[in-house]
Amino acid sequence: MTTRPPIAPPRRTPYDTDPVVTFDNVRMTFDEGDILRGLSFKVLPRETLILLGETGTGKTLTLKLAAGLLHPSQGRVSVLGHEVSSMSEVDLLNFRRQIGFVFQEGALFDSMTVADNVAYRLREDRVDEAEIDQRVREVLKFVELEHTLDQLPSELSGGMRRRVSIARALVSRPQIVLYDSPTAGLDPVTSQTIITLILRLRDVYGVTALLATHRVQDGFALANFKFDPQTRRVVRDPASSSRVQANLDEPVTRFVVYNEGRIYFDGTPEEIASTKDPYLRRYLV
């Protein structure tokens, strides 16, 4: 009997050589003023982009723009070859099935069990119930929560809810996952568990990620460690400091730091770690 891997690695797509996410001079204006003031960056396949900034600097907004949940006031957002900023809501609903979104507080449907939450998107796609059951168990096993199938979100701890949220984002095998402050408000041990999950997702399945956070250590953990599928352990990555982006088979972590709606810094973990800039140093303390 042959068994297929629990979750198949994403297929290589024509976008592999091009950026999978492009923000081009994006502005976002609300009644209270400009929140984003000309944001431009690109994310390459299998890259992890850490969006670092204080509360209210527009990190979550950036993720919502990437998912097409909001439209920019000005500028262009392109994701997986789709011009998200100009798509209609009907087209966006189909497009969003290709991405995973992990919300800050999990945003689990509180009237549904964990299993139903994770199975939600598959049921929407009218996947066969037997396959749904199998895939839900697989992803819950991946986040080490297979014992919570019949529990309600309110019966779980904050960290467990985030893990279920990751499982829910993962179940449809997305090429890109957007993490909105996945470790915010969690204790250090639980935060480490979440980061380990993100590492596994990146290193085992090659998922491209945008991760909004105000904790620089989350970014360093993703840059300096890797998940070893053989030993199933997180180990220090000796190649991290010398890695170049051209080698797309190796995951790359990059930092973008926000300040007053603009990108203040865009560079590697090594560059931010050795910076003398007083504003950036505030994150390193």
Add this chain to the structure above:
Amino acid sequence: MVEVLTDATKRFVLNVQDYFQLAGQSLANLATSPRYFQDVLDQMDDIGVGSLAIVLMSGFFIGAVMVLQTGSQFVRFGQTGLTGDIVSLALVRELGPTITGILVAGRNASGIASELGSMLVTEQVDAMRAMGTDPSRKLVTPRVVAGILVLPLLTVLSDFVGLLGGCVASVFSLRLGAIEFWTRAINALDFADVMQGMMKPLVYGFILTTVGCYKGLTVRGGTQGVGRATTQAVVVSNVMIIACDVFLTKIALFLGDKLF
């Protein structure tokens, strides 16, 4: 001062526009897939079966009190037999649908607003959109369809139980025979009366669910906002039901004259 009034008027017009957009979209969604039949059934259970107890109890006592009030006047003219006619007409044409609408709005417009409002502030609505589901199809349309389908059924039951209450009151208070009461009550009704009584709850069901959904999906200000939206949903839907009643009655009387 003028600026404040202008802003308030603009906000009001925008809110009305958004409400009609949501209400129209909830029906337009029925024309295309995906459709959520199971959610419609769940909502019918919640709105219909869930409201059954309050609708039946209130209907019974309203029928009884109608008999007591009208009977006490008819006694003066020795026409207590007319009580059945009056109570029947009042219940079927007016009180049954409107009281049912107001009661169901009190229970469900608030429930819908608080449920959807809570989902909005905890980002569950965004999560739904992020997973490729249209909240208008998944959350609004099933509630609206359920409201439209369930309210006429509740009204029929309310009318019947109201007449039952009236019968009990007339037997024990006015010493009328139950058979006489029922005979007069049924004979007093024309097809136009029943049509009027059945047309109104269709509109009331639409109003209370769309107002509940609109208030829930436009919550601002966290949990405090959810509380405000819940109250507003009940107030607005009740006022709209009573205001629409005037126009629906006029239309029904006009159609009754022309068609039946």
